[in-house]
Amino acid sequence: MVRQQKERELAKLAWNKFISTHGNKDNFAFTAVVSSILPKSLLLDMNDRELPIPYDLFSEWCSSYLSGDWAIMERPNGFIVCLVEKKDAQLIQDEFEVVGSKKITQASKNTYPIGYEDEQYAALAGDLGYVL
Numbered sequence: 001m002v003r004q005q006k007e008r009e010l011a012k013l014a015w016n017k018f019i020s021t022h023g024n025k026d027n028f029a030f031t032a033v034v035s036s037i038l039p040k041s042l043l044l045d046m047n048d049r050e051l052p053i054p055y056d057l058f059s060e061w062c063s064s065y066l067s068g069d070w071a072i073m074e075r076p077n078g079f080i081v082c083l084v085e086k087k088d089a090q091l092i093q094d095e096f097e098v099v100g101s102k103k104i105t106q107a108s109k110n111t112y113p114i115g116y117e118d119e120q121y122a123a124l125a126g127d128l129g130y131v132l
Contacts, residue, residue: 011059011062011063011070011071011072012062012063012066012068012069012070012071013069013070013071014071015071015072015073017071018069018070018071018082019071019082019107021069022069022082022084026084026109027082027083027084027107027108027110028082028083028084028086028088028089028092028108028110028112029080029081029082029083029105029107029108029110029111029112030080030081030089030092030096030098030111030112030113030114031075031078031079031080031081031111031112031113031114032058032078032079032096032113032114032115032116032117033077033078033113033117034054034055034058034077034078034079034116034117034118035053035054035118036053036054036055036074036077037053038051038053038054042121042132045125045130045131045132046131046132047130047131049130049131051125051130054116054118054121055072055074055078055079057121057124057125057128058072058079058081058116058124059072060128061095061124061127061128062081064128065088065091065095066083066085066088066091066092067085067087067088068083068084068085068087068088069083069084069085070082070083070084070088071083073107080105080107080111082107082108092114093112093114096114096115096116096120097114097115098112098113098114098115099113099114099115100112100113
């Protein structure tokens with residue numbers, strides 16, 4: 001329960017609020033497949049800071065870099081993030097690369113799979129100030 005509350009705090013808008021406010025017309029969505037847990041060897045960074053799971057780390061990145069409204073929801077084997085601003089969508093595409101075709105989902109008519117994977121965890125954590 002504590003983890004879920006932390007996740008909700010990381011998104012700019014709660015998922016249902018985002019969908020009710022922005023619908024799924026002109027927004028952008030990105031999906032990724034990542035682990036829902038960390039290996040036991042990666043629970044703390046070298047400064048004894050608790051490391052977030054890959055989903056939370058991506059949420060933290062979004063909080064740091066996106067300027068418009070956005071929301072994120074954990075899904076089995078990954079997550080989906082929705083946003084409104086085209087410049088924010090471009091930031092995600094530049095950082096994580098689109099790795100498949102656009103799909104229409106309940107969240108957006110423009111849902112793209114991105115290349116954020118477990119192997120990129122260390123680089124993204126370093127970008128956000130964690131010391132691995």
